Amino acid sequence: xxxxxxxxxxxxxxxxxxxxxxxxxxxxxxxxxxxxxxxxxxxxxxxxxxxxxxxxxxxxxxxxxxxxxxxxxxxxxxxxxxxxxxxxxxxxxxxxxxxxxxxxxxxxxxxxxxxxxx
Numbered sequence: 001x002x003x004x005x006x007x008x009x010x011x012x013x014x015x016x017x018x019x020x021x022x023x024x025x026x027x028x029x030x031x032x033x034x035x036x037x038x039x040x041x042x043x044x045x046x047x048x049x050x051x052x053x054x055x056x057x058x059x060x061x062x063x064x065x066x067x068x069x070x071x072x073x074x075x076x077x078x079x080x081x082x083x084x085x086x087x088x089x090x091x092x093x094x095x096x097x098x099x100x101x102x103x104x105x106x107x108x109x110x111x112x113x114x115x116x117x118x
Contacts, residue, residue: 007034
């Protein structure tokens with residue numbers, strides 16, 4: 001059975017949950033506290049394989065379970081849209097987190113409240 005490490009407020013996790021729903025795939029949801037950056041999500045576990053990037057997860061799900069979502073003649077256009085979600089929509093997601101949480105991430109990082117990878 002598929003397992004999804006999921007944070008309910010994450011737009012990236014939502015896209016994976018939506019794709020799983022559209023494909024009518026059963027999965028176990030494992031809730032994680034991923035804000036502000038203290039967990040890796042979404043992560044989709046399929047047996048021994050772990051898929052970590054939302055775009056790669058969507059691509060994996062489409063190839064493995066729903067070829068109609070990734071037709072070969074549209075692969076370049078789909079890749080462009082997936083890249084758009086990572087780059088252009090990332091700023092909107094950050095703004096939403098500031099609005100919902102009420103604190104700017106840069107201020108929290110400088111105050112030592114956010115763990116960074118370095």
